[in-house]
Amino acid sequence: MRIYGDLVSGNCLKVKIVADLVGLSYEWVPVDILKGESRTPDYLSRFPAGQVPGLELDDGRCLAQSNAIMRYLARDSALIPGEDFLRAKMDEWLFWEQYxxxxxxxxxxxxxxxxxxxxxARDPARVRRGEAALDLMExxxxxAQWMVGHGVSLADVALFAYTQWADEGGFDLTAxxxxxxxxxxxxxxxxPAAAD
Structure with a gap:
């Protein structure tokens, strides 16, 4: 299994975190998005949207979109709540995170x-949207200790990835x-899993 990604991207980081947490064996294939490596013909033949991360299974099937990849990798793990409603709440946060x-x-x-x-120089509408997102999370x-239920789930992984770097986008978490x-x-x- 190969995971294609660039660790400057929170979307790639969250896939790596999940793969490490559930103990999967994979090859990390670095894709430098700043150098346009996600736009090469070879990359686009696997992932036509030209985005990272990308997952290539051993049989050659490919999957894109970070939350879909996380969902697939964590399918039999405690990162996905066992109860139907909590699973739906997790998905609610996953959709909200990307939108x-x-x-x-x-x-x-x-x-x-x-x-x-x-x-x-940030777009004021984008800044308002980011502040509103952080206010909702706050x-x-x-x-609540976690985004869903009583333990860490994919909702936490998804939202952790970029929230941890919010200050690098000019968002203040002190309040x-x-x-x-x-x-x-x-x-x-x-x-601990992400550092392995």
Whole structure:
């Protein structure tokens, strides 16, 4: 099994975290998105959208989109709640992460960290969207240890990836103690596997 990705991307990091947590054997294939390596004919033959991460199974089948890959890799693990409603709540957070959280937090981070733009150059609508996403997480986590249920799930992995770097996109977490505490719990629960 091969996982194609660039670890400057939270979307790639979360797939690597899941693969490591569930103890899968895989080859990590580095794809430098800043050098356009996800746009080569070889890469596009596997992943036509030209995005990272990508998963190539031993039989040659390929799967794209980080949350779909995480869902597949974790299918028989404790990272997916066993109860139907909690599984649906996890999916709710996964869809929200890709629609409301990642497009704001990740894009602001990319522009500031990798394109060298100052925080003042961020799109105000994107900044408002990112602040609203972080505010929603703060409200939720003020009354919960994890995003879903009583333990770490794919919802935590997905949201951890870019929330941990929110400051690199100009977002201040100092007034969000519940998120900061949750990030600490995630670091303990997720980082040992990601560091292997």
């Amino acid at each position: 409301s959280h990642e497009p704001a937090i990740a894009v602001c981070r990319f522009e500031m960290r990798y394109l060298g733009k100052p925080s003042e 409200r939720h986590l003020a009354g 969000r103690p519940a998120i900061r505490a949750w990030l600490g719990r995630c670091t303990q629960a997720l980082r």
